[in-house]
Amino acid sequence: MSNDHIDDSAAPLVEHLAELRNRLIWAAAAFIVAMILCFVVADPILRFLLRPIEDAMRALGNPNPVMQYTAPQEYFFTLVRISMVGGLAISFPVIGYQLWRFVAPGLYRSEKQAFLPFLIASPALFILGALFAHYVVTPLAMNFFLGFADAASLLSAVIPALVDTPADVPLAETAPALPAEGINIIFQGKVNETLDVSLKLIIAFGLCFQLPVLLTLMGKAGLVSSKGLAGMRKYAMVLILIVAALVTPPDVMSQMILFFAVYPLYEVSIFLIRRIEKKREAELRAQGLWEDEDEDETA
Secondary structure, eight states, X not given: OOOOOXXXXXXXXHHHHHHHHHHHHHHHHHHHHHHHHHHHTHHHHHHHHTHHHXXXXXXXXXXXXXXXXXXXXXXHHHHHHHHHHHHHHHHHHHHHHHHHHHHGGGSBHHHHHHHHHHHHHHHHHHHHHHHHIIIIIHHHHHHHHHHHHHHHHHHHHHHHHHHHSOTTSOGGGGOOOOOSSSOOOOOOOBHHHHHHHXXXXXXXXXXXXXXXXXXXXXXXXXSOOHHHHHHTHHHHHHHHHHHHHHHSOSOHHHHHHXXXXXXXXXXXXXXXXXXXXXXXXXXXXXXXXXXXXXXHHHO
């Protein structure tokens, strides 16, 4: 007799609802506690998230980078946002565990063994994507945007000077000075707007790195196959490019980085699903239940 059976849980509906309430209370309590802890250290977290733009400003010759806020409540609510995102990230293991304990009694033992690795892989891949966004993508995006504005301002001052300067005057003497007329355009970054860019990139890359988990789960459920995914490569490329254009800042560099980071995960998903299919085929062959497609066509 097979040991693959559902755990004994004949509790009536009221008991299931009571258990769900308790699980939700534990999850909410974990989130609130984690949020409070994050709020205590929200300022260091904010400075950590703003490090890419700080480094970019220093690289462009600003020895004392300054960020500003323009409303009395802006800085407080910025820290609250950081606390909410950080609290959700820290409490996710507890929330996932409570969800698992509620759902597990209704799963077969084989389904539990298959599902548990994904509960571990999902947060690990999200953290990997978030770190990739913070340490690779965000610095490149900040350097691109600030460097572009700096270069544009420099050209707008240099080109008129070159045009109006006689040919016998050395180029060193044409260095632009501050304009006597017009507006001097400089960067004065707002804390909440800069944080928006960093958080959007972190969340976007964290979610996109979930692709292997999602596709592999669909493969285990029989919803997709490795052959089908391999045949959809060109459509997957277009879809990933569209998603990259929607979730990243409007610059081609960030979009291409997201594409070249996510598309290999698509190929990894095909590899993982192919392994699952081979394992399933071996199990069915051992039970004498597997039928080759060639035999079905000749029958």
